[in-house]
Amino acid sequence: MKQKQIIIGVLLTGVIACLASCRKYLNVEHYFNDRQSEERIFKSKDYTEQWLASAYNALLNNNLEMGNTGNNLTNYSDDMYFNESSGGNGEKYRRFKFGEYDHTWVQSWSQSYGGIRQASVMLNSMSDGSTFTESQVAGYKAQARFVRAYLYWLLLRKYGPVPIMPVKGVNYDDSYDNLSYPRNTYDEVATFIAEEMALAAKDLPLKWDNRNIARPTRGAALATRAKALLFAASPLANGNPEMADFTNDKGQPLISLQYNEEKWARAAAACKDVIDLGVYKLYTTVSRTRGTTDYPATITPPFHPDYSVRNFPDGWADIDPFESYRSVFNGELYASENPEMIFTRGDNQINAEGGIMALARLQMPKTGGGYNSHGLTLKQCDAYCMDDGTPFDRQAVRSKYGNNMFVQASELNDFKPLLANVWKEFAHREPRFYASVAYSGALWTMSSAVSNLPTVTNQQIHYYRGEFNGYINGDTWLPTGIGIMKFVNPKDNNSGNGGKIFPKVDLAIRYADILLMYAESLNELSGTYTIPSWDSSASNAVSRNIEDMKKAIGQVRIRGGIPNFDLSIYGSKEELRKKIKRERQVEFLGENQRYYDLRRWKDAPADEAEQIYGFNTFMTKDQATLFYTPVRVPLLQTTFSRKMYFWPIDWDELKKNKRLNQSPGWPSFD
Template identity: 75%
Template sequence: MTKRQITLGILLIAVIPVLSSCKKYLNVEHYFADRQSEERIFKNRDYTEQWLASCYSKLLNYNLEIGHRNYNLTNYSDDMFFNESSGNNGLQYRQFKFGEYDYTWLRQSWGQSYDGIRQASVMLHSMVEAGTFTAAEVADYKAQARFIRAYLYWLLLRKYGPVPIMPDKGVNYDAPYEQLSTPRSSYDEVVNFISEEMAVAAKDLPLKRDNRNIARPTRGAALATRAKALIYAASPLANGNTEMADFKDDAGRILISQQYSEEKWAKAAAAAKDVIDLNHYRLYIAAPKFKGTTDYPPTIFPPHHPEYSDKNYPEGWANIDPFESYRALFNGDLYAGENPEMIFTRGENQTAEDFGIIALARHQMPQTGGGYNCHGITLKQCDAYAMNDGTPFNRQAILQKYGTNMFVQASEVNNFKPLMANVWKEYANREPRFYASVAYSGTLWTMSSAVNNTADVTNKQIFYYRGENEGMINGDRWLPTGIGMMKYINPKDNATSNGGKIFPKVEITIRYADILLMYAEALNELDGNYNIPAWNGSGSHAISRNISEMKKTISQVRIRAGIPDHDMSVYGSKEELRKKIKRERQIELLGENQRYYDLRRWKDAPVDEAEQIYGYNVLMTKDRAADFYTPIRVPQLQTTFSKKMYFWPIDWDELQKNNRMTQAPGWPSFD
């Protein structure tokens, strides 16, 4: 198959040559310096595309869902860390985790979003049917602009909580934002606005885009974003949270709901069901490989299970490769147009250093392969992955099982695949997503795209002992936990000057696995029965804590991952299933900018984000390898959590511009 190259989302939707620059983001004034009338702009196809492209550009940079820490700090919670910070060994990470936010992050994300909201609103109110466009084209353009506007509000809501909803009519959108002094709307008002706008947009958005327009939103993207906003409104942070009674607007109105409503969970479940009922999405599965290569090894089937081993997916895993089914989603092997699980994307991120997934991948890669070796995961995240039979990881049980024979011997390799010789047996017999996500000490990094002096830079078993090339050093290029991250790494990725390259990777902004887990989570919180209208009014959903529905959705995710579904005893307990769903999201959605926000909406952050961060003892050299695997507290990566860290603060400049704006609780108001 010929690969349809997709660059940045902004480039994908552009249609004129001037948009080919990856570095120069569109600015409306750049193209309309002559102050053309809006009527003229929206009667010209090129100008209309330029304007829309400018709206799309506001989804990049500080609004990327997945990318390097310079633009996407919320991708780092209790699961991932970064160590680079100008030779200060994780200083910026510690500052972020202690609430010492760099106001560049705050200012850029806020201003960029409201710029996009303004530009999308201009398009919605100014574009009319003319000789240039058909009625269907006008409807699609306006639906895209409506989606972008609502999506930017969604991004603002997650970071800042209740934010101002700019009046839809009667505002001079040509005026700068500082002249539009507007108070915060309540959390529920923002969610309802997103929900209603996405439902309107969905009516005119197509179910599918062709490859050339793959980064434009579809009906599913609008409905999925609607579902995500509604589940946030239903979650403990925004649903009857009396601890946020001091979050008020300038008139003293409380902005976070003080009364719990179970119906919010029912609405969130119905919204997720709207996406499922499109019957357009499914989890991606890869076929098994019985003869593999170093880059793409033969399928390692899970241990035999009487219920799953002899059945095809989704009832079992007999016809799939669980490892490759998960790995290929993120590493660039699966093109956007081939991914049935992808609901929304901004396209491929091909910039090597600036912000996207390629930058993220390079910071995860070892220096041997031209990487920076400074992004990894915590021991907590490493231990969260189950064994290959679905049972929880138990360090003490493994130590007792293998005793003094904790390292894989050369003669044992065939019994411990995919581990190689000299690897610690804690990493043996783990679920497939572990091997697709975790770069444990002793992992084989193939990095096979290099063509020159390949013996020096390909097929390297990387250890993190002190004194090794990727072990502890005096600078930033080492992993304080002794655990790296493999997710987003292609087996061919090589950033050395030996002729290799880092392969383009699609940013999967929203995917179907997330929707399935959200649906089960919302159903699990219900005690009553509800009848919720479908998104388009065509019918309604009967919503209740339906065990068969929850099992149907969760099992798809787990069986695709090669692990058994939960016992019925788990499904019978709301509390137990809640714990399991949270763990499933922690594993399945690692590195997808979900965990940071999940912990906050669940109000779990005061515990999970304030815990001591543990890793391995990276002070140990190879001759004391067994001592390396002693869990210890990592001083470089300590963290805390306070109430103010639920939401980002408003920048001082913004408070001065908008005299009706109030500060989030706990942050200085500069009065």
């Protein structure tokens, strides 16, 4: 093999100054101070693993799927917010919501291309020999190919059409003109991701052992493939004349101007490829007649003739819908115990301040050592339906209870799991509501603190003005008066009294997403299409099949303890589309989905420009009835303009590449 110096092997746009901008991600650089040859690196197992690890590292920090505003601004859409009255990330969040991006917030571009470079070097340089067998080389390359394609997927979601770098790399000594690469079209990027993930899937295992749980599987590759194809089929990228002026350096449109229904068929078939693996299912826990404060007895959904007498997935007779949903996110499960998990970065606490542990800590009340900074909008709170599956109706609830809107001690058995003095709008809601929403008066158990400190465990937290977790001037508080329970374990406690925040598994892709994506794609079809499977071993006839859609959506809703939609809903493409959008809003709260969903659906101009409402948090406990008056929250207002569909490219990147143009609406610095 020809000896080449690794530093000049491959060069990627956005990383022309790669070892200046990406040095912290290339954590194996100390191995290469003597500019070792590719041959030596990839004939050593230790060096090979280190090289691959540095490619994986590009999936962390600014590329985490879920976390706080330090790394995950897109985790905050029209459903959840971040508030920090003293500035810092709170001010960063508010500027972001008005499209006032700062160049230090968009570092995922260079980080992603740094990882793409790292993976490409491995793909181009590694070969079988004395150290590795042919199958081992194929396995390493499949992982590198996955990482490279996944980074393109993250770029596509945020920046839209991006440059696809030559897979063989480019020459460091080439001219500036030849080192400049334009954006590829949206469809080209999505197709590249899909094709690369199909290639990776051939040599990735269906499962890894527990020590390698964060490595990608065949299912992870196929699921990412499905997501890329779904985005390419969605209104933002499929027949969108509003983006006619988004062109490359030669004036060619980057977004498809003509609608193509077959894109939905390809997305549906890709979802079916994941389903047909037979590896994944939604996580459920068994129902229990007895419970504890941390793990209460199952609250059985209202009787339904179809679902109350059947076991899951046909009914909820044998499961606890509340605990089934809650346990997926709060650290109750190891990654290996969750059959719903398709791709994870593991316990993503390498950057604990930005990962899911940070989400839990920022959502927890100050009583338990939390920061009391993450809350929900009233819109999101109202999105959860009643326990019989009917939509929440504020006027109907208030008419029903009249002047008796607070739960009385004598009524506790009729209003489980509510405690006394809780507003009855929170009563008889679907189980996912209680697993996700920290309504005023909810119980926070926080039980890992030592038992002789009752002031920090089993606390009923109210958000009235003057309460410890309500509005107090100069402190963190929830401007809508609605908190978040999702991701918080009942044992989580950060008070410093013997408690701890339990590690949470990063769920970058889970099976519920595939099921709802499958139904969404099928719903958009009017014809029948024959689509090859991912490995071309079979063909799928894809059409708007009501039974297939009903089965996919039904699993998600039944696991959540609510009935499937009526056939009248499935009979209407428009009505089912609305229902699927609402289902995704509820199911994926806080999972960095809604920001991108609203954009791909082209719903963001309406949804993200709506006035944000909450409860009247300036009311004290003595004015509790007035607290629950919906009011506009000026502190959390937002806007939307066309430029906010895609993130801007930083000036430092634009000046390195003369053929790279800015995203629509952002300064080009020409």
